[in-house]
Amino acid sequence: MPFWDKEMETLPRAELEEMQVKRLKATIARSQRSVFYRTRLKEIDESRFNKPEDVALLPFTTKTDLRNNYDFGLVTVPKNEIIRMHASSGTTGKATVIFHTRKDIETWAELVARCIVMTGAGKGDVFQNIISYGLFTGGLGLHYGAEKVGMLTIPSGVGNTKRQIQLMKDFKTTVFHATPSYILYVSEVMVEEGYDPNGFDLRIGFVGAEPHSEKTRQRIEDTFDIDAYNSYGMSELNGPGVAFECEEKNGMHLWEDRYLLEVVDPRTGEELAPGEEGELVVTTLDREAMPIIRYRTGDLARIVDEGERCACGRTHVRISRIKGRTDDMLIVKGVNLYPSQIEDVLMSFPEVAATYQIVLKRESSLDTLTVRVELNPKLFDGDLRKLKKLEYEITKNIQDEIEVRPTVEFHEPGSLPRSEGKAVRVIDLRGEL
Amino acid sequence: MVMQLNVFAENKPGKLEKITGILADANVNIKALKISSENGYGVFQFIVDNPEAAFRAFKQAGITVSQKDVLAVVVDDKPGSLHHMLGLLREDGIDVADCYGFVVEREEKAIIVLEVSNLTAARRILERQNYNVIGSSELYSL
Incomplete structure (x- = not known):
């Protein structure tokens, strides 16, 4: 040692x-x-x-x-x-x-x-x-x-x-x-x-x-x-x-x-x-x-x-x-959560790549949480049903973790913005109530 | 058996055009295309005359693409012919996961592309009934 x-x-x-x-x-x-x-x-x-x-x-x-x-x-x-x-x-x-x-x-x-x-x-x-x-x-x-x-x-x-x-x-x-x-x-x-x-x-x-x-x-x-x-x-x-x-x-x-x-x-x-x-x-x-x-x-x-x-x-x-x-904490639909909880779920799926984004919006005073993920091109086999199943599983696992149901969006590999310094993972578009 | 290319794409304006542009630039001819889409994304399935070249071109352009073996079966271009063929497969317990087709000679023959649970068995059944299950070279020279 x-x-x-x-x-x-x-x-x-x-x-x-x-x-x-x-x-x-x-x-x-x-x-x-x-x-x-x-x-x-x-x-x-x-x-x-x-x-x-x-x-x-x-x-x-x-x-x-x-x-x-x-x-x-x-x-x-x-x-x-x-x-x-x-x-x-x-x-x-x-x-x-x-x-x-x-x-x-x-x-x-x-x-x-x-x-x-x-x-x-x-x-x-x-x-x-x-x-x-x-x-x-x-x-x-x-x-x-x-x-x-x-x-x-x-x-x-x-x-x-x-x-x-x-x-x-x-x-x-x-x-x-x-x-x-x-x-x-x-x-x-x-x-x-x-x-x-x-x-x-x-x-x-x-x-x-x-x-x-x-x-x-x-x-x-x-x-x-x-x-x-x-x-x-x-x-x-x-x-x-x-x-x-x-x-x-x-x-x-x-x-x-x-x-x-x-x-x-x-x-x-x-x-x-x-x-x-x-x-x-x-x-x-x-x-x-x-x-x-x-x-x-x-x-x-x-x-x-x-x-x-x-x-x-x-x-x-x-x-x-x-x-x-402390300032990363997100309050979505009244629930406290941290981006790292969502990252943990995403990284347990080899089918998704490492870059992701969490987007928060407010639609008619209701918070929405969207998780944008990129597919891992190596594990894409062209089967739309598998993608649907994957979407369902990721959604469910995130919901189990944070108690808020997200919308999971699949994006093409390399399409989400990359950063060279600290990554910007959360985009909060909710503005003031 | 023929090679089908499956391309993942987000549902965005101009997306299909971008993909077809890659094939055009690679001088690849599209024989058949099927699009299946979900909320924000979809899968484009291509049958082309030169799948290897198309696959390379997609990869080079950073497109998410995979290859899949499918059956291409020649049927008569007339009422009831697809129905008859599917009946044969069902009788032998073959599940059809995906199916689409295109006409090659009007009122003469069409080609049905099939994704099935057991490719080899399906092929054997159809050939026994005198269906022409064609390979790459035949399809691509159409």
Whole structure:
């Protein structure tokens, strides 16, 4: 079982928690150097923080707080100590900007290195980083970690799919990093170009930046004949490297020496019982330029291993797949549902391809839910009755899962829009009531 | 036995024209066409003079297409002839899943395309009754 930083990754819980408390105190003290936290955390008595759970005594920080304090409102160091800026990929409102000192960048790369080595990848691998570089953290985040580990790193970015395939072929790429939607699109182009997607040298894939289901992971693994590992992060918390799967593939280890995790009820903000699904709330520990306290990530997940050690030997807590975002939740005919539930059903049918769309409309004040799917050309046998049966089965299985009856539409392969970054899966045309 | 091409298509204006354009460009002649459609999609079934070329052209154009073996039977172009043939198949327990036809010589002969539960058995039954079950080369040279 390979480790990048075995001592820290397997630190006994008691020591880890002790470290968290110490770093939490230091974070509170440091954060008060920023314009924002100086007011927000006025009259906080650090001596009251004796265990990690005491973080709940502090107020939350939200994305709105970050936006309102654009640009340097949360920064705790002189500007000339900052060496990097990133911005969130949020598509609405003002960007959320994040700053890093040299030490922050170094720490981030260390965390990503742990993640990479945890999957069995490392020096000797050829790593194709098929994800956006630039303000988005996915590209540079993995890039620095990969170089630290010593992989031959190809910063291919996203797009120009034929060139991606050419690079994979010519340089015998063994490990890639991509969003699930884009890498599945790459596999389609491979087939169009006459390649067999599992005929390359690929052995490991890092898949992240979009919530995706276990079925989607299996599909990626089967398509390329690789092991695919789920990656979790967000720019506010550095980017990738917050949590990652180990070879057990049973939850993502969240690096608790650098992040203090809580799971709360997204409506009330109250802490949930261990194992319950809720919103992840994270405090950065020991980040210099821009500490963030109790950040409402908007990501929904649960802790999978309360009090139970992972077979890999790491002591850091594991979180489940991200089920969706608090703002992804759809209310259709009064029923709460997440796009990932529909994706799960779709991916259990090999007859449908990986790209889909969920379209919501309102017809004479009634919500309608349409699921557009593409047929998998390899499994089309020309029988209209089989298609009707398939339509019926998909409809029924989705209805069983979400309690809303969808209309399932079949589309021609390749006809639904593709995205190179984060996939747009939901089109809500309902407007205001 | 002859090869039928089944094409999946969304129900959209101009869709059939796009598909027939691919065949025209590949210099493939359509012998028969049947369209079955559901709410938003359908399947076009083609009998053409050069199924291999048509299949390749469809694939190249990114069309979802599959090949299917069907029976092509010559019948007289007169009242009751299809009825008589179907009766023979029913007597021997052959289920007809799909059936359509086209006239090749007015008031002389027509060709019936059949998709059945047991292709080999159906062929044997019909040939025993002196039906002409034609193969690709005969059909395509019509």
